[in-house]
Amino acid sequence: MSPKTLTAEAVTTEAKYPRSIPYIIGNEAAERFSFYGMRSILATFLVAQFFNPTLNPALQTVAEAKANESTHFFVTLAYTLPFVGGLVADWFTGKYRIILYISIVYCLGHLCLAIFDNNLNGFILGLVLIAVGAGGIKSCVSANVGDQFDKSNQVLLSKVYGWFYFSINAGSVISTILIPWVYANWGAKWAFGIPGLLMALATIIFFLGRKKYVRVPPGGINKNNFVFISIYALFNLGKKQKGQSWLDVAKGEYNSEKVEGVKAVYRVMAVFIFAPIFWAMWDQNLSEWVLQAQKLDRHINLGFTSFTILPGQVQTANPIFLLSFIPLFTYFIYPFFDKIGIKATPLRRLGAGLALTALSFVIIAFVQQNVDNGGHPSVWWQIFAYVVLSAAEVLVSITGLEYAYTQAPKSMKSTMSAIWLLTVAAGNLFDALINGNISEGGFFARFTGASYYWLFVGICIAFLVVYLFVAPRLKERSYITEPEKEDIIAQTNNL
Known part of the structure; x- marks a missing residue:
């Protein structure tokens, strides 16, 4: 057996999982349950409660289109904000603070859904808050997993990511089976309230691990990034020389x-x-x-x-x-x-x-x-x-x-x-x-x-x-x- 093999085996034997990992995986499973559980009934609820409560066949096509429009705008916002959330975490707050604070916003959004199940404006406010919550932490949570590892246990990283993504799908499967049943048998308040309770649980789980996380401090604004370089190049296209890429004009400044x-x-x-x-x-x-x-x-x-x-x-x-x-x-x-x-x-x-x-x-x-x-x-x-x-x-x-x-x-x-x-x-x-x-x-x-x-x-x-x-x-x-x-x-x- 070669020395390299022995070394690898020794590292594997000695490597230990970071103590923070159970809190992160538990948080992710509960958060994904709340998100997919709420979304599993969103379109049908919007049609039945707000856009065609009388079940008028003549209104059904327009009602379904309105419900789909609202649902897709919600997802658009939730998937646009990770870009912003990542920048804020890297430049100003660090990952821990933004995950904790935005999770509270997330919980308030679920609360609005449960409270305002008869008020469209209040319900839409809840959707916006959930989109801010889900989008604000999405780019930070998976990166936070990687932050918990160093050279002594990095061989375990792929296994932990496997459990991390398993928790996402487990939360999704359980919620999409349970929440439609709750909605059909117990009504909208419970159907939206239970995902809210799970999001509150996710926030509590994450908070309980606060003393165990490795926290990478924010690095401040780094001008050598995609946004700044692209904007500079666009505003200085006149300096581009023949044969150059339009981005090459930024090389003198960046x-x-x-x-x-x-x-x-x-x-x-x-x-x-x-x-x-x-x-x-x-x-x-x-x-x-x-x-x-x-x-x-x-x-x-x-x-x-x-x-x-x-x-x-x-x-x-x-x-x-x-x-x-x-x-x-x-x-x-x-x-x-x-x-x-x-x-x-x-x-x-x-x-x-x-x-x-x-x-x-x-x-x-x-x-x-x-x-x-x-x-x-x-x-x-x-x-x-x-x-x-x-x-x-x-x-x-x-x-x-x-x-x-x-x-x-x-x-x-x-x-x-x-x-x-x-x-x-x-x-x-x-x-x-x-x-x-x-x-x-x-x-x-x-x-x-x-x-x-x-x-x-x-x-x-x-x-x-x-x-x-x-x-x-x-x-x-x-x-x-x-x-x-x-x-x-x-x-x-x-x-």
């Missing part, structure tokens, strides 16, 4: 390596520009698909037992399939294609993911056509669409995060993660604008029923065609296989 890092970010953004259409379609499974599920035959017969599921419970299929598909794709599907000579590169995975996303909506469109014609199709067809959509999520979402990590230099990895979240916001903003236009009788009002889903199939295919043309021409550089200059120097000094 660190040259950081400017090169910003260039890498824009190269990745050339790929990320195709992600919003995926999120515009994926996020409909938590709103439009739930409303569709109300009109389906939701009786499940498994032979040994049978039961009827609620509309908000159907979406539980997504995290279940997702957890199953991650190892399937990682250990079987990708290696299979590599073995037959079709390398499963990130760009190919993203393209395949867009194709499957369109296919999932083809299934949903046919289901809706049946509903439009007076049919009552089985919910199994929607579950089949979830199978396809979950596979697309593995190909797009997980690959996108991997691509952001490998194609961005160390100094820009946090920026890339925030920009990836902004693609979610952009997709939901598109959904909100489409549904707002429908509710106001605008151009897209003609796209209702099945034609609404066919509209998105067409848009996705158009994006896919452009992607197939652009992807082969994109320049790539892996910062894993081609380290940055500063990393090479550091490695040389350690020899």
